[in-house]
Amino acid sequence: MPTTKTLREGSTRKRAAILSAARELFLADGFDRSSVDAVAARAEVSKRTVYDYFGDKQTLLQAVVDSVGQSLITTIRRTLDDTLTDSTEAADLEDALVTFSMCIATDMLGSAEYATLQRLVRAESGNLPHRGYNSMADTPDEALAERFAAFAAAGLLDVPDPRLAADQFIALTFGVALDRLGSANAAEDTRVRPLVVEGVRTFLRAYRTT
Numbered sequence: 001m002p003t004t005k006t007l008r009e010g011s012t013r014k015r016a017a018i019l020s021a022a023r024e025l026f027l028a029d030g031f032d033r034s035s036v037d038a039v040a041a042r043a044e045v046s047k048r049t050v051y052d053y054f055g056d057k058q059t060l061l062q063a064v065v066d067s068v069g070q071s072l073i074t075t076i077r078r079t080l081d082d083t084l085t086d087s088t089e090a091a092d093l094e095d096a097l098v099t100f101s102m103c104i105a106t107d108m109l110g111s112a113e114y115a116t117l118q119r120l121v122r123a124e125s126g127n128l129p130h131r132g133y134n135s136m137a138d139t140p141d142e143a144l145a146e147r148f149a150a151f152a153a154a155g156l157l158d159v160p161d162p163r164l165a166a167d168q169f170i171a172l173t174f175g176v177a178l179d180r181l182g183s184a185n186a187a188e189d190t191r192v193r194p195l196v197v198e199g200v201r202t203f204l205r206a207y208r209t210t
Contacts, residue, residue, distance in 0.1 A: 015053055017043040023064045027116065031061055031124045058127055061120075062135075065128065068117045069135030072108055076140045079103045084147045090156055093208065097200045101173050102186055102193060109174070110187030141166045148207075157207045165207055172199035 021042035025034040036057055040047045054060040083100040108114055117135070125131050145166040151157040159165040177184035177195045186192040 105186035
């Protein structure tokens with residue numbers, strides 16, 4: 001008889017296979033033209049298994065969007081850990097913030113995962129819980145706010161409201177690029193970097209400790 005651990009690992013593999021199959025079909029054929037039968041066949045599971053895991057096709061679509069969002073959040077957290085570290089010093093703060101921003105603008109905003117998320121949300125908004133559904137929610141902003149709070153504790157920044165500072169940082173960097181260029185994807189547009197650099201400098205003029 002299989003152990004509990006084996007059953008749990010098998011369930012995880014089946015869930016991942018169903019999500020992968022659904023993602024491929026939703027992107028290729030669209031939500032309406034993708035049947036649960038087709039998802040089950042591609043995932044090599046039964047139709048009943050798909051329903052047991054996700055209940056209905058709309059819930060499956062939301063799960064696909066949420067899984068892509070979680071992947072992007074993982075990228076953001078990894079980038080934060082790699083670029084805005086506890087060892088960051090005052091003299092290196094501008095370079096660190098620019099490096100973080102450019103990594104996000106290439107590794108995340110230029111990724112296939114981000115393109116997938118944007119495409120699914122735009123094309124299938126009527127089948128998601130509400131218009132403008134955002135599987136990432138406020139998580140990236142809050143993660144950045146936590147890092148700014150740590151920098152404030154280290155004496156590098158003066159941020160009475162770390163979440164507000166994070167929102168303003170995003171607006172000054174990625175927001176300006178989106179408004180000016182229609183995209184903040186630095187992998188495709190070399191004009192993103194100068195806007196990001198100036199945004200970082202503007203942010204530091206407001207929040208760097210003196």
